[in-house]
Amino acid sequence: MKLTSFFSVAAASVLLALPVGARAQDASITVASTTSTEQSGLFGHLLPIFKRASGIDVKVVALGTGQALDVGRRGDADVVFVHDQAAEEKFVAEGFGVRRIPVMYNDFVLIGPSDDPAKSAGKDIVAGLKAVYNAKSAFVSRGDKSGTHAAELRYWKQTALDPATEKASWYRETGSGMGPALNTAAAMNGYILADRGTWLSFKNRQNLKIVVEGDTKLFNQYGVMLVNPAKHAHVKRDAGQKFIDWLVSAEGQAAIASYKIGGEQLFFPNATK
Amino acid sequence: MIADAFLQALALVSSFDPAVMSIVWLSLKVSGAAALIGALIALPLAAWVVQTRSLLREPMIVLLNASLGLPPVIVGLVVYLLLSRTGPMGALGWLFTPAGMIFAQVILVTPIIAALARQVLEDAQQEYQDLFASLALSRWQSLQTLLFETRFSLLVLLLAGFGRAIAEVGAVMMVGGNIAGHTRVMTTAIALETSKGELALALALGLILIFIVLVINIAAHYARQVLRRRYA
Structure with missing residues (x-):
């Protein structure tokens, strides 16, 4: 193999590999959430149900609540779903979140x-x-x-x-x-x-x-917020709002209640609309 | 625990578990692309360092060697800030995507490939310099010859770069976000299973990762021998 052909093979493979990142942008939102919701398996249970209902792909980045709110502040997520009421209210008061909506507790x-x-x-x-x-x-x-x-x-x-x-x-x-x-x-x-x-x-x-x-x-209350599109224009307002609306709908609340491990319910829906 | 992990690894591989397969495939794509792009940047850089008489030569060598020690988590943090929507490259929308992960890993592998390539080329130059002088080759011509003569060793550097990329967790975790089905790779999956206390499953994934790296190296080793026999 000549060096030039080696490089052209390399370049071709790079071009083939690249579109990986460009795809899957359309009907998807990014949710910054906590390790407790991700690692307990709740999202693994909820997201397929939501996807069937809406066709929207939800990409969850699981972090601590403080870090998740920070990701929202920087505009790197469309929705933030966390559990620290005081910090969430501060996030909304600063104008980064539209409105804090209680979803469930454990x-x-x-x-x-x-x-x-x-x-x-x-x-x-x-x-x-x-x-x-x-x-x-x-x-x-x-x-x-x-x-x-x-x-x-x-x-x-x-x-x-x-x-x-x-x-x-x-x-x-x-x-x-x-x-x-x-x-x-x-x-x-x-x-x-x-x-x-x-x-x-x-x-x-x-x-x-x-x-x-x-x-x-x-008592440990979870709340959800849409990242303020007025602060970050690229926020997927419609798809993000759909996810929030679904979480607090009768269907979403029932899906949360139906998640169990060893017969024990993990999260208790308590959305007040 | 270890025997359990072996059994789980076997079960995951033999059942072609689709979740595991997509994680393995993404790992290979991201780290493979990073190693190739890294080589495309690093080899010309190394060639330049070897042949130049610029004042920047020595600082560049020190910089390349020092950046071998770049902590992935720092690279991850810097790339995270660059790609963040409020950062200078935010408009690309690369944060939490495989493209962003490749970008971070390119920064990690380029110094390794460049530093090692510089050494390989310089050693070869010592060996060939009398010949080049007697043939009165220009610097550019001798460099071309050097790159060609060392091509098999340079392929190994690609493996070194790939090895660092696929074994790395700090940068891909920060920049990719470990999103299930989108940016979860072998190392971040292992970190996640460990944090869930699923130690046997984490170890099983680790065994699969080691096995894949081993297979790639075996394949590259024999490919190199075949190429050498045929073309050298």
Whole structure:
């Protein structure tokens, strides 16, 4: 093979490979969402149903809530679907989101070693965290500005204890998603706040179990917002709005309710139109 | 766990699981395109460095060698900011697409191919310089001869570039977004399964990835031998 022919073969293959990116632009939207909705398998369940109903392809980028909102701010997604009400309201107030619409909820659970060395078990998250603090048991924090991280910090605030600022040696910020943080907690046999959906679908539990659940404070609301087309003109307003309308429609809400793992429902629809 | 992973890998491969196949195919396309485009940029660059007497020669060599250590996650972040809608290349709409992933990987593989190619060409030049002098070849003519004489070694560089691209996770994760069915490649799928705690499945995907890289290298090795016998 002559060098020139080598290069022409190379160039031809490059040209053949390139259109990969150009295609699939038409009826598709990009949704920035959270690791909890993606890794729990909810989107894998919902999106085929929505596609059948609308013909629209939904491409989900799963990030922490803070990062997902940031992707929306930069105009890199058409819809943001996350779970941190305060941060979402700020996003809308800044003009990046059109309107925040509540879609569904699940709840957070405190996960810990099955022998519960801190004696934190019960129905009270604040008491549970205080017990972990007093026992100086290993605690894994997301530390990634996700919705779950924001919730964890809110609960610590209610205990009036502040291991994050104290830099307590048993309090470990991992700066990672829900799954990787659960893997870390399983390896350290420590405590961790998790959303129930990810916990139910998580396979590497080792010695961990739920120690605190059922506190009304552990309520975890998800909201959806269209990225403001007034800020980012390229936002696919119609297709994005269709997705949002479907999520809060009777059909979409029923689809959310029908997602179960091992017979247990993961997300509870509560859209108020 | 490991035996379990082997069994899962076998099951995935033997059933031609369509989701896995499309992930494998996208990995090959993205990293293959990145290695080819990288070579198209890197080889002329290396040839220029070898023959030039420009003052930029030495800084360029240092720059190329230093960029071998470019962390993929930094490349991912920079390309993310470039391709973001509010970034300078936002109008392309390449963020979260395979085109954007190829773009990021080209930046990662070009220095590797260029740095190694420069070494190969320079070594060959040492070997041939007396001959070139006696034939009174121009610099451009001798460079052409060098590229031709080292063509089989240069093919290996393509593999080196491809190897870095297909094994890389930081840049494709950031720029591609790991979107199921659109931008999910082997490495980001492995990262995802690991975070779901599906360690055996993650390991199974890892085994498939290693196997593919091995097959490509075996094929390239024999292709090189055949080509060499026939043309050298």
